Each structure stands twice: as C-alpha cells, then as structure tokens.
Amino acid sequence: MLDQKKQSAEAGCSTDSRLTLRQQAEARAHLKMAPLPDDAEAVSLGSLRQTLHELRVHQIELEMQNDELRRSELELDAARALYFDLYDLAPVGYCTVSDTGMILQANLCAADLLGVARGALVEQPITRFILREDQDAYYLLRTQIMATGRTLSSDLRMVTPGGAAIWVHFTGTAAQDAEGAKVLRIVLSDINARKLSEAALHKSEDFNLAILDSLTAEIAVLNRDGVIVAVNQSWRGFALENRIAPDRSAPYISVGANYLAVCQSAADLDLDGALNALDGIRAVLEGRLPSYVHEYPCHSPEQQRWFSMNVTPFGDGVVIAHMDITERKRAEEALREQKEFFHLIAENIDDFIAVLDLDGRRLYNSPSYRHFFGIDGALYGSDSFADIHPDDREYVKQVFSETVITGAGRQINYRMLKSDGAICAMESSGTVIRDHEGQVARVVVVSRDVTERRVLEEQMRHLAFYDTLTGLPNRRLLNDRLHQALAASARSGCYGALMFLDLDNFKSLNDAHGHGVGDLLLIEAADRLKSCVREVDTVARFGGDEYVVMISEIDVDKSESRSSAESVAEKIRSTLAIPFVLKIKPNGSAHHAVEHHCTASIGIVLFVDHEGTLDDILRWADTAMYQAKEAGRNLIRFYGATA
Numbered sequence: 001m002l003d004q005k006k007q008s009a010e011a012g013c014s015t016d017s018r019l020t021l022r023q024q025a026e027a028r029a030h031l032k033m034a035p036l037p038d039d040a041e042a043v044s045l046g047s048l049r050q051t052l053h054e055l056r057v058h059q060i061e062l063e064m065q066n067d068e069l070r071r072s073e074l075e076l077d078a079a080r081a082l083y084f085d086l087y088d089l090a091p092v093g094y095c096t097v098s099d100t101g102m103i104l105q106a107n108l109c110a111a112d113l114l115g116v117a118r119g120a121l122v123e124q125p126i127t128r129f130i131l132r133e134d135q136d137a138y139y140l141l142r143t144q145i146m147a148t149g150r151t152l153s154s155d156l157r158m159v160t161p162g163g164a165a166i167w168v169h170f171t172g173t174a175a176q177d178a179e180g181a182k183v184l185r186i187v188l189s190d191i192n193a194r195k196l197s198e199a200a201l202h203k204s205e206d207f208n209l210a211i212l213d214s215l216t217a218e219i220a221v222l223n224r225d226g227v228i229v230a231v232n233q234s235w236r237g238f239a240l241e242n243r244i245a246p247d248r249s250a251p252y253i254s255v256g257a258n259y260l261a262v263c264q265s266a267a268d269l270d271l272d273g274a275l276n277a278l279d280g281i282r283a284v285l286e287g288r289l290p291s292y293v294h295e296y297p298c299h300s301p302e303q304q305r306w307f308s309m310n311v312t313p314f315g316d317g318v319v320i321a322h323m324d325i326t327e328r329k330r331a332e333e334a335l336r337e338q339k340e341f342f343h344l345i346a347e348n349i350d351d352f353i354a355v356l357d358l359d360g361r362r363l364y365n366s367p368s369y370r371h372f373f374g375i376d377g378a379l380y381g382s383d384s385f386a387d388i389h390p391d392d393r394e395y396v397k398q399v400f401s402e403t404v405i406t407g408a409g410r411q412i413n414y415r416m417l418k419s420d421g422a423i424c425a426m427e428s429s430g431t432v433i434r435d436h437e438g439q440v441a442r443v444v445v446v447s448r449d450v451t452e453r454r455v456l457e458e459q460m461r462h463l464a465f466y467d468t469l470t471g472l473p474n475r476r477l478l479n480d481r482l483h484q485a486l487a488a489s490a491r492s493g494c495y496g497a498l499m500f501l502d503l504d505n506f507k508s509l510n511d512a513h514g515h516g517v518g519d520l521l522l523i524e525a526a527d528r529l530k531s532c533v534r535e536v537d538t539v540a541r542f543g544g545d546e547y548v549v550m551i552s553e554i555d556v557d558k559s560e561s562r563s564s565a566e567s568v569a570e571k572i573r574s575t576l577a578i579p580f581v582l583k584i585k586p587n588g589s590a591h592h593a594v595e596h597h598c599t600a601s602i603g604i605v606l607f608v609d610h611e612g613t614l615d616d617i618l619r620w621a622d623t624a625m626y627q628a629k630e631a632g633r634n635l636i637r638f639y640g641a642t643a
Contacts, residue, residue: 093168093188099146099181101125110188113168115160126186131157131165138170142184145172155191167195218322220253221314224285226260228253229317238322259320273297277309284311284318295325352447355433358404358440360384360397372449373418384445389415389423400443403430407440413450425454467541469519470526478540478548482614485552490609494553495561499569500621501602503545503576504633509596513584517594520582525598532572548621561606562638569602569636576600577634599634601625606638 087094093110095103103121111118114129130138134156145152153171160166169189177183212219212232221230231239231254239253253262260281266274273296280292292311299305306329310321352372355364365379373387388396392414403409409430416426427450433442465477473481485496503525510518522545529539529547538550551568554561582594603624607617624639631637 092190093186095121095126095186095188096175096177097126097184097186099183101127104177104183113166113188113190114158115162115164129158129160131159133157141170141172145184146174146182149174155195158188166190167192215321216323217310220259220320221317222259222281222285222320223317226258226281226285228255228257228259231255235322280309281311281318281320284313287313352449354384354445354447356384356400356443356445358443360400363442369447373416387416389417391415400430403432403443404440407432407434409443424449424451426450470523470541472526472530472547473538473540475540475542478538478542478550479614481538482550482617485550486607486610486614488553489607492553493556493608495555495558495606495608497551497554497561497565497568497604497606498617498621499549499551499565499572499602499604500542500618500625501547501549501572501600502625502629503547504599504601504629505596506545506598509594509598513594517582517584520584521580521596521598524580524582525576528575528578529572532575533568548618558606558608565604565606566636566638569604573600573602573634573636601628601633602636603628604636604638605640 088108090107090109093107093113095106095110098104103124103126106118106121108118111121114121116129127135127138137154138156141152141154144150151171151173153169156168156170157165158168167190169191171187171189173185175183175185209230209232212221212230213234215232216234217232218235218238219232220228220235223229235253253259260278263274263278263281267278273294277294277296280289280294283289284292290313292309294309294311296307296309297305298307303326305324305326308323308325310323312319312321351366352369353364353366354362354369357363360383362379362382362384370379385393385397385400396412396414399410399412409432411427411429413425413427415423417423426447428445428447430443430445432440433444435441465474465480466472467474482498488494489496503521506518506521509521522541525547526539526541529549533539533549533551536552538548538552540548540550542548549568549572551565554564577597577599580596580598582596583591584594585591603621603626605617605620605624612620620639624637628635628637
C-alpha cells in the first residue's frame, strides 16, 4: 500500500513538472511569435497559427529539458564525487568481497592499512591478507554472516606483504551487487594500538599475579638461579598449613628462598622423588627439556597425599605448579582394583564377556571366548556379528540396535559358528554402559554355550512324547494328535479312524529268545506300520506289543471312510503277517537269524466331530480289537459291527 502511494505521488510530481514546463514554453512562445499577415484566409490562418505555435512550444520544451538534464548530470557528478571522497577518505577500510572470497573493491584506507596499492588489492583473495592462525575464525564468521544475513564482527589479525601482523576489528554484512550476485561488504577498523596496549597489560605483574591467584594449583615463579620471585595464594596457603609457628610460614618455600637448595636438602635426606625433581627443574632452566612433570608422594602423619609438579619455562626462569592429585590417585587405585577384579572374574568363569561399541565392534572379549571358539587372530575392532549363523544374524543385529536405542537389554537365543564350522547354541543377555551425559556408549554382552542344554532339552522333550524303543509317539503325543484330529473333523465334517492292534504270538518269541529279541521285533513292526500309512497319519506305541494307528480326515461319507480305513487295516495286517527275520548275537556266539511269524488283531472305530470323547474312542477301538482276538486272531473288526 505504501509503495502504491509512493508511485502515485511520483506520478503526480512528474505531471506537475510537465505542466510547469509547458506553461513556461507557452510564455516564451508568445514572446517569440511573429504576427501573421492580415490578408490570409481566416480558416487557414487559424490552422497555421496553431500548428506553428505547437512546433515552437515543442522546440522550447526540448531545449528546457536539455537544460534540466545538464543540471541534473552536474548535480549527480558532484554527489558521486562527494561519495567517492567520503568512501576513499574514510578513516576505516572498506572492501567488497565476492562469494568466492576475491576482493572486488577497496578504498584507500583499506589499501593503506594493508600496505598494498589499491589496484593490487582487486582480484586478490582476501585470505591472502589474513593471518594463517586467524583464517579459521574468518571462515566461520563469513559462513555465519552469509547464512544468517546478520551484520557480525570479530577481532582478526591481517598481514601485510612484508609479514607484519595488524589487529583489525572486522565487521561484515551480506549484500548483492548490481547483477544480484552475493557479496560481502567489509569494514576494517585499525585496533592494532589497542591490542598492543592490551598485550602490554597482560604482561604486567599485577595481571599475572591475579591470574596466578585464581588457580588452585600451588604456583611459584623462579628466576634463572632458582630463587622464588613470586608465588600465588594457593602456594602461600600451603606454606601456612606447613608453618613452623602459628603465624610464620615455612621459610624455605617463601619468596626469596632458593627452591633448588630446598630440593637439594630434601634429596640429601633421601626423600621420595626429591632428586628427580631437582634434576628436572635444572633441565628446564638450562633449556635441556621443554618442560618437566613429576608425581611424588608427600604424606603427612594424618593422611596419605600425592602431588604432581609441572615445570615450564618463563622468560629466563621457570614456573613450578604443584597440584594435589590424591583424589585422582585414589580413583586410579580403585579403578585398578576394579579392573583386576573384573579380569579375575572374566578369566575364570565359563560365560563369555564381550564389550562392544555402538556398531557392534569388539572392544574386549574374555579369554574363555577366544579359547572356546578357537580364534587365533586379533579380536579388537572386529565385527562381532560375523561369527553368528547367517540365518540368525539379522535378528541379533535388530535386537542389538534396539538395545542401543532404548538402553534396555534383553536375553536372546541364537546360533554361532566356531572356527571349525561347528554350530553351537548361544544364550546372551546385554546391558549398556552410559557416558557422563547419560548417553549409551558401550554394550556389555554376557553369553554362554547352551548347546548341551538344548540337546538335553530336546532329549527330554522327545522322551516326554516318544517311545524310547521304537521312536514312535507315545500315549501323551497320541492324545494330543487325537485332540487335533477331532478338532479338524469338527471343522471339515470328515471322518477319521482309530485302529487299536495287538501282536499275536509275541509272548512265545520272548519266552524262547528273551526280551532283547522281542525288542527287535517291536522295532521292525513299528517300521512296517509307518510304511503302511501317510506321513500325516500317526502310528503310536501304546505299550507292550500294542500299537495305535490314527487316520485323519478320510471322507465326509461314512461308508467311503469305512472302506478306506478297512483297506489300510488290511494292508497293515498283511504286512505284519510277513515272517520277521531277526538277526541276533548271543553272548560269545556268532550272528545268526531268528525267523518268527507274527500276526495282528486289529480293532477299528470311526469318529467324526465330537460323537465321543478321546477316552471313548480309545475304549471303543480296544473293544473292537478284543473282538478280533476272540474271533480267532489275525482279523479286523469295526466297533459296533455285528460281524
């Protein structure tokens, strides 16, 4: 809105100027106009008069515009000259730098400040005139200015072609040139004299002593002869703590005392570290060492104390700083004891301890880890995921990442590969170590080999559900599968069949050759039974010489289901009727074969949905089996059938 008002005002001013110019031209035209002849025709005379008038006015307007333009140009030239005088003669340096760091423009003060002709400055990188040590500060300041658009300043050291350093107050602001390119406008104020004064102030004795007194270390300044010329408040306080009278400091460590003589006296008394301290101070005083650090005990009757002495050159003397490091020594001792305790535990337990960085690289592994996995190479810095079984690797990585992100560990099970290719089952739990800011810095993983436990668990599970002799499902697993078959039958409406069979003539084999041979027949009978049914069907040993065969989801039609079940039962009966040839080796005798004829009596019950309970179905099949035995053995009977 303000811009529109401004444009309207400017348009009005322009119109007023043109009207004024027109009026002035009209006046001049009347003065210059010659009278026309009186005998011209009226119409022609008026037309000619008007045309001539317009031409004269227009000519005068052009002349006046030219005069006005010449006056404006003269005023502009004067203003430009004044601007350049102000720019060039300003008491501060001005320069414009491109976005690539090249100097595009500079005034005389900037050229004079840097000791370079103004023409030689243009197209030079400005960093050429900034002291190397301050160039990082310049780049940071420049980046902040260009990024934020703010006017920022800092104290920097410029350098002349002759190598002289000059302190300037550098002020910069972001701008655009006539073409719209980004540039940096810079103002350089000479503050070299002020900086030199500050440097002189910093070197003054009062300033140095104030700095010394602000330090907690006990500090003394020695001259080239080892005489104490200045001490700080901490040194004076220590001297009072070790005073020889209530208000009298220890004289041998006060200003004016020769500290080298003090150290020599202590060395003569064979005090701990005194001779080393004396040699170190002399080495720094004589320029043989750039500095010297010495840690030594200084125990009192009340407590055990440790100090650190730092010796650094200062002029032709040295500065000695004593710092009480008793707490650090105690912490180091506690840490050492903790490390020894940790290593004692880590090296003597069967579990594997690993410390990993946030990417899973190894920082520490207990010796048991290297021994168990047969690793000969270096572990530090290696990828801890590399030895994990490929099928489990992504899962372990995911859990590790979650631990790093959440800081909460968890226990997981996975497989690892040994160096010989063997696979072992592992159980690991992780916990995090946090830094002083509370961020997760390390992950500690404690692992153990659970391969044997897994094998035992599997064996126990197998014993719980499978017959130890034949490997067939036992009663418990049969009950579970029969429950599943009943549920499937309820969903599909298909019939299932349960066969209860008993081996005929089995007792005579046991009586003649013993239970070992009988077991061989039971194993062979189990194998024959499995060959007669589908993989989805179940063959179970019910106990002794009794077996149960379950056929699931046969057909929705009962007669079709009965026919299919009868076919399977007949296949079983005929298969078991084939003579068994059992190879045995009596004690001390050669191998020989025993042939035995064994048949089976089979009882069958059909089931669908939940017409009967699990116990009902087993009882019905058992009843049908006894009907087959009573009818003459080696027969098949259905429960509920009349014949």
